[in-house]
Amino acid sequence: MNDTGLLCAASIENVQYEILKGNLNVNMGGIIENTIAELLAVNGFDLRYFDRKNFGEVDFLLQQGGTVLPIEVKPGASYKKHAGLDHLMQSEKWNIEKAYVLCSGNVEQTDKVTYEPWYMAMFIRQEKLPVQMKVDVDLHLLEK
Numbered sequence: 501m502n503d504t505g506l507l508c509a510a511s512i513e514n515v516q517y518e519i520l521k522g523n524l525n526v527n528m529g530g531i532i533e534n535t536i537a538e539l540l541a542v543n544g545f546d547l548r549y550f551d552r553k554n555f556g557e558v559d560f561l562l563q564q565g566g567t568v569l570p571i572e573v574k575p576g577a578s579y580k581k582h583a584g585l586d587h588l589m590q591s592e593k594w595n596i597e598k599a600y601v602l603c604s605g606n607v608e609q610t611d612k613v614t615y616e617p618w619y620m621a622m623f624i625r626q627e628k629l630p631v632q633m634k635v636d637v638d639l640h641l642l643e644k
Contacts, residue, residue, distance in 0.1 A: 533559055533573045536602055536621045544626035556584025570599040579603035579615065
């Protein structure tokens with residue numbers, strides 16, 4: 501959905517009331533993934549989901565220039581368990597240089613995986629190629 505508030509309102513359990521009351525024990529997976537999807541889309545990414553039998557599933561595959569950036573979104577405390585992402589990272593075919601796991605933990609780096617709090621998704625930006633502009637400037641009035 502394009503709006504996480506509407507997603508909460510449309511949910512069967514009326515999850516928005518539980519969140520407002522401070523009960524974070526509700527199933528937050530879909531809500532957090534939707535919020536991250538909104539942030540990534542606003543930052544210029546085309547959103548792609550990855551699911552293959554021999555690899556598993558990864559929440560987002562983003563293209564940054566000529567590289568692929570996998571992102572896994574984890575709502576719970578077991579955010580370091582990500583079998584699909586691990587299989588993808590180990591594949592020589594994909595040649596993945598780095599990946600992000602957005603989670604409830606703090607910033608941490610292990611090998612090629614960076615763990616960051618969910619809100620850090622706003623800093624994952626689409627790399628823009630520099631635009632070359634040809635500018636002609638008339639400086640004849642400065643000659644006096």
